[in-house]
Amino acid sequence: MSITKHNWTKEEIIAIYNKPLMDLLYEAASIHREHHDPNVVQVSTLLSIKTGGCPEDCGYCPQAARYHTNIEGNDLMTVSQVKAQALRAKSNGSSRVCMGAAWRNVKDGEEFDQVLEMVRTINKLDMEVCCTLGMLTENQAQRLAEAGLYAYNHNLDTSEEYYKEVISTRGFEDRLQTIENVRKTNVTVCSGGIIGMGESIEDRARMLVALSTLNPQPESVPINALVAVEGTPMEDEKPVEIWEMIRMVATTRIVMPETQVRLSAGRTEMSREGQAMCFFAGANSIFAGDKLLTTPNPDVNEDMKMFETLGLVPQKPFIKIMQPTTVEAADSKFQALGEKPKWTRPGHTIERNLEASTKGK
Numbered sequence: 001m002s003i004t005k006h007n008w009t010k011e012e013i014i015a016i017y018n019k020p021l022m023d024l025l026y027e028a029a030s031i032h033r034e035h036h037d038p039n040v041v042q043v044s045t046l047l048s049i050k051t052g053g054c055p056e057d058c059g060y061c062p063q064a065a066r067y068h069t070n071i072e073g074n075d076l077m078t079v080s081q082v083k084a085q086a087l088r089a090k091s092n093g094s095s096r097v098c099m100g101a102a103w104r105n106v107k108d109g110e111e112f113d114q115v116l117e118m119v120r121t122i123n124k125l126d127m128e129v130c131c132t133l134g135m136l137t138e139n140q141a142q143r144l145a146e147a148g149l150y151a152y153n154h155n156l157d158t159s160e161e162y163y164k165e166v167i168s169t170r171g172f173e174d175r176l177q178t179i180e181n182v183r184k185t186n187v188t189v190c191s192g193g194i195i196g197m198g199e200s201i202e203d204r205a206r207m208l209v210a211l212s213t214l215n216p217q218p219e220s221v222p223i224n225a226l227v228a229v230e231g232t233p234m235e236d237e238k239p240v241e242i243w244e245m246i247r248m249v250a251t252t253r254i255v256m257p258e259t260q261v262r263l264s265a266g267r268t269e270m271s272r273e274g275q276a277m278c279f280f281a282g283a284n285s286i287f288a289g290d291k292l293l294t295t296p297n298p299d300v301n302e303d304m305k306m307f308e309t310l311g312l313v314p315q316k317p318f319i320k321i322m323q324p325t326t327v328e329a330a331d332s333k334f335q336a337l338g339e340k341p342k343w344t345r346p347g348h349t350i351e352r353n354l355e356a357s358t359k360g361k
Contacts, residue, residue, distance in 0.1 A: 008212045008255055013205040017251045021243070025281055028250035031257045032282040041307070042260065042285040042315035044096040044130070045089035049118065050076045050111075054102035056169045057353045058157075059233040060197055060226055063102040066357040069231035076101065076111050082118045086125055092300045094288055095317040096128035098153060104170070105135035105343055108336035112140070113329070116147040120326045123148030128317045130190060135174050135343050138181040142334040145185035148326035150318075151220060152182045153190040159206030162199045164348060171344035179214070188219040188321060192262065195248055196226035196240035204248060212255045219320065220285070221259050223248050225266025233356040240266065242274035246281055253282025260285050260320070272306050279310065 016024065032038055052073025054063045062069035086097045099118060106112055115133065122129045131144065132153035144152065157163065160172045175191075182189055193207045211218055225240040245266070252261050263283040267275065288300040307313065317323070327333075 004217065004257055005255075006213055006215050006217070008209055010202065010205045010209055013208050013212075013251060013255060014201060016254055017201060017205060017247055021247070024247065024250045025277070028253040028281045032253050032284070035257050036282075036284050038280075038284075039312055040284065040315045041279060041312050042096060043092075043094045043288045043303070044098055044128075044262075044285060045085075045092075045094040046098045046100060046287045047077075047082065047085050047089075048074075048102075049082060049099045049115070050074065050101035050103070052102055055104050057167060057350070057357070058169075059166045059350065059353050059356075060157075060194060060229075062229040062232055064232070067231050067233070068356075068359060069229055073102075076114060077118075079114065079117050079121055083121050083125075086122045086127060089288070090125060090127055092288060093304065093314045094127070095315055096130060096150070097122050098130040098132065098151075098287070100132045100153075101134070103134040105341070106133050106137075106140045108140070108338050112143075112336075116143060116329065119144060119147040119149050120328070123150070123324060123326050126317060126323070132190075135170070135178045135341075136181060137337075137339050137341055138184050139334055139337050139339065141181045141185045141187060143332065143336075145187045145324070146327040146332050146334060148324045149187050150321070150324060151188040151190045153220075153222070154178045154182070155192050155194070155222065155224075156207055156210055157193050158197060158199050159203040160210065161206060162197075162203040164346065165350060166197060168346055168348050168350050168353065171346050174343050176210075179218075183216075186324065189214075190220035190222065190262075191218045192220075192222035192224065192252075192264070194224040194226050194265070195244060196228075196237055196266075197234055198237060208252060208255050217256045217259055219260060220262055221252055221256060222262040222264040223252060223283070224264040225269070227265050227268075231356065231359070233350070233352040235356075239269055242270055242277075245270070246274070246277050249278045249283045250281035262286070272309065275306065276310055279312065284315070
């Protein structure tokens with residue numbers, strides 16, 4: 001049985017990434033089979049509960065208010081709307097609902113209370129609940145945990161070194177602090193990144209160093225291929241080749257053997273054969289549904305046909321960790337504190353982000 005290692009170096013990870021492909025696949029698939037059922041893949045549904053208007057300047061994101069991407073924004077969904085979507089997802093084979101809100105950070109108040117009620121509602125449907133809401137404090141993480149949250153997603157996006165070429169409105173250390181706040185609860189951590197943003201292989205390795213040296217390692221690591229959206233600073237980036245995704249998935253599997261590796265954004269550009277190789281290399285989760293927040297995603301029926309062809313079955317909920325208990329709002333030990341944490345604003349200038357923000361004016 002392979003042992004989980006927490007002191008990977010950049011050089012070690014680059015050496016793994018650059019192995020002859022057949023050797024890399026064999027090693028990754030062998031480790032995958034030690035820790036996971038190779039024929040079981042989790043199906044998750046990603047739901048944008050509040051779209052657009054984000055104040056951040058992430059170069060890849062069409063939801064940033066400063067870019068001109070023709071994304072149709074919407075206010076926070078109602079609890080009943082979210083419940084209806086969750087039931088639909090469950091009927092299509094999803095065991096997890098991931099709710100995303102285009103916020104810089106969580107703010108105590110009516111909207112966060114509404115999100116907590118969404119978490120309670122979905123957990124009672126016997127589905128895993130994940131949220132990605134931006135930075136959050138320890139008390140806010142505790143409130144989500146009480147509501148029955150299973151996982152919190154907060155991607156590192158890329159290496160700390162390349163991060164400053166992608167985002168100028170928040171610091172890399174804020175990502176780590178939020179993950180640390182989540183770790184003080186019983187909520188699992190989902191954190192990964194995006195490839196294809198112009199980063200080097202060294203940056204990809206550094207991102208995996210940052211994730212794998214966390215102790216414990218994240219329970220989930222999404223590997224996204226950039227979806228270049230017109231109007232964003234990265235609209236002209238070339239699509240990631242499938243071989244890069246396969247290598248990234250395989251390397252992630254070797255470095256983090258017990259983690260759920262999520263084949264996330266960019267699947268519309270991947271053939272079934274390419275996705276099959278990603279599953280063989282250690283990916284054991286996908287997002288189903290026609291959209292990933294705002295970008296296209298394969299149709300769920302097409303995914304189920306692929307599963308049938310490959311002999312894959314959807315993972316049931318709460319296989320890895322037992323279902324959280326939901327505490328009703330009236331019985332909660334953790335109340336809103338009205339916190340105003342000082343999340344960082346580095347303030348440096350990223351030329352391509354600046355150009356994209358003025359382009360449509």
